[in-house]
Amino acid sequence: MSRTALRRLREERGWSQRDLHRRVPQVSLDTIKLLDRGEHLPTTQTVLHLARALNVEPGELMEGMEVKTGS
Numbered sequence: 001m002s003r004t005a006l007r008r009l010r011e012e013r014g015w016s017q018r019d020l021h022r023r024v025p026q027v028s029l030d031t032i033k034l035l036d037r038g039e040h041l042p043t044t045q046t047v048l049h050l051a052r053a054l055n056v057e058p059g060e061l062m063e064g065m066e067v068k069t070g071s
Contacts, residue, residue, distance in 0.1 A: 004064065
């Protein structure tokens with residue numbers, strides 16, 4: 001299983017999921033956990049909050065995400 005960009009960036013900083021949540025209280029810890037595992041697609045607002053906290057461009061967080069569409 002490949003790591004998500006969020007998890008990679010978080011781990012590079014030595015932050016736990018809870019550490020990230022403390023820096024971005026607008027995003028719930030449950031949402032961070034789901035995003036970290038690649039089990040949820042974030043809203044635009046969530047991406048912007050996380051990118052700001054991680055000091056990266058929003059597009060960097062989206063690397064490798066698969067958009068699932070219903071048919």
